[in-house]
Amino acid sequence: MKIENEEALDRLIICQQCHTLHEEIPIKDGTKAVCTECGSMLYHYDSRLVDNGLAWSITGLIFFIVANSFPLVNIELLGHEQFITIFKTFLSLFDSGYYLVGLMSLFLIFLFPLMIFLINIILFTLLKLKKAPQFTKELLILFSHIKPWSMSDIFLISVLVALVKLIGYAQIHMGVSFWALAIFVAIDLYITKRIHISEIWMLRKRIFENKGNR
Amino acid sequence: MIEIDENALIRCPVCEAVNISTGDETLCHRCGSRISNQKSSTQKAWAYLITAIIAYIPANLYPMLITKQFGMIEGSTILGGVVTLWEHGSYPIAAIIFFASIVIPVMKFLILIYLLISVKYPIGKDKKVDKHKLYYMTEAVGPWSMIDVFVVAILAALIHLANVEIVAGTAATAFAISVFFTLLAAHAFDERLIK
Ligand SMILES: [Zn+2]
Numbered sequence: 138m139k140i141e142n143e144e145a146l147d148r149l150i151i152c153q154q155c156h157t158l159h160e161e162i163p164i165k166d167g168t169k170a171v172c173t174e175c176g177s178m179l180y181h182y183d184s185r186l187v188d189n190g191l192a193w194s195i196t197g198l199i200f201f202i203v204a205n206s207f208p209l210v211n212i213e214l215l216g217h218e219q220f221i222t223i224f225k226t227f228l229s230l231f232d233s234g235y236y237l238v239g240l241m242s243l244f245l246i247f248l249f250p251l252m253i254f255l256i257n258i259i260l261f262t263l264l265k266l267k268k269a270p271q272f273t274k275e276l277l278i279l280f281s282h283i284k285p286w287s288m289s290d291i292f293l294i295s296v297l298v299a300l301v302k303l304i305g306y307a308q309i310h311m312g313v314s315f316w317a318l319a320i321f322v323a324i325d326l327y328i329t330k331r332i333h334i335s336e337i338w339m340l341r342k343r344i345f346e347n348k349g350n351r
Numbered sequence: 352m353i354e355i356d357e358n359a360l361i362r363c364p365v366c367e368a369v370n371i372s373t374g375d376e377t378l379c380h381r382c383g384s385r386i387s388n389q390k391s392s393t394q395k396a397w398a399y400l401i402t403a404i405i406a407y408i409p410a411n412l413y414p415m416l417i418t419k420q421f422g423m424i425e426g427s428t429i430l431g432g433v434v435t436l437w438e439h440g441s442y443p444i445a446a447i448i449f450f451a452s453i454v455i456p457v458m459k460f461l462i463l464i465y466l467l468i469s470v471k472y473p474i475g476k477d478k479k480v481d482k483h484k485l486y487y488m489t490e491a492v493g494p495w496s497m498i499d500v501f502v503v504a505i506l507a508a509l510i511h512l513a514n515v516e517i518v519a520g521t522a523a524t525a526f527a528i529s530v531f532f533t534l535l536a537a538h539a540f541d542e543r544l545i546k
């Protein structure tokens with residue numbers, strides 16, 4: 138196989154799932170390219186990537202703040218009212234001496250999801266302003282390291298599992314934060330599915346190459 | 352024009368850029384990340400994996416959840432919890448916990464052991480694509496084994512009355528350590544070694 142120079146490597150893509158080598162071809166706005174071997178998504182082309190990314194990230198952050206501000210669930214057990222918030226979940230672990238699990242939960246269900254959305258917002262804002270080539274690079278690297286450890290979706294399912302265990306023992310009322318968390322998770326999944334990390338790298342390259350400072 | 356060997360093309364695990372491998376260690380041309388030395392990555396993966404398997408033993412022997420009810424203290428292990436749920440007719444939840452806490456971790460151990468062994472010994476040589484998919488799948492479903500830990504944390508936060516209280520058990524820590532190290536092992540494993 139022959140290529141012009143090292144720059145041309147950026148037009149090559151190795152499929153995330155099956156590791157087949159592909160060459161990037163131009164596609165129509167709003168469409169996606171899929172792997173010929175396994176059918177998994179390779180990349181999208183979206184001319185409004187930055188605006189869409191920014192809008193979804195801000196919306197997601199708002200729902201995340203709501204999800205953390207009110208009770209997720211209220212229950213009535215033996216005549217007593219009890220409720221949980223995301224914070225109470227790891228505080229109770231600290232209270233009973235489970236510092237390690239408490240700390241892990243703090244990162245997995247609070248700090249990492251929060252950081253993912255903050256990074257996205259800063260990143261898309263900087264790309265929109267065509268500023269800070271070096272900092273956007275560092276943000277993208279940080280994003281890739283954190284992303285696998287953000288577990289809001291798993292936490293949401295865990296809340297449902299915990300509640301099913303309580304059916305029959307307690308009266309259960311869903312709180313505002315539960316729905317906010319569910320929407321936050323949906324937005325998170327949508328962004329992950331819609332915006333592939335390598336698309337942001339390509340976009341960053343185009344933006345800063347045109348400005349002549351890489 | 353440069354002539355390149357397609358087999359020397361590697362994917363950066365951080366930014367997904369395609370790079371030309373320059374032997375033991377390659378610096379990604381796009382993000383600058385070090386795409387690690389093959390031998391050391393296998394050794395690291397083994398070390399993390401063995402730690403995870405060791406932690407998984409107490410995670411199953413000790414109680415995950417302790418219920419204190421009117422002076423009676425009762426602990427239930429992961430498997431015990433699944434059996435209780437099943438007996439009470441909560442089949443879907445019993446199945447979810449069984450999958451998340453037992454099937455996924457054990458499957459991940461076995462798949463990683465298989466992949467790590469196949470790096471050294473020629474097994475499954477013709478199944479390169481399947482191995483990549485297997486690896487991708489373990490990466491994708493791995494974090495779901497945290498479900499039971501979160502469930503215990505939620506129940507402990509929710510149920511703490513004077514007469515009825517739920518607290519996390521020792522197994523929660525062991526299990527969380529096991530999940531953590533399995534994830535580290537999977538990340539440390541170098542996909543390029545799949546042949
Ligand atoms: Zn593929």
Ligand SMILES: [Zn+2]
Pocket residue numbers: 363364365366367368379380381382383384
């Ligand atoms: Zn890279």
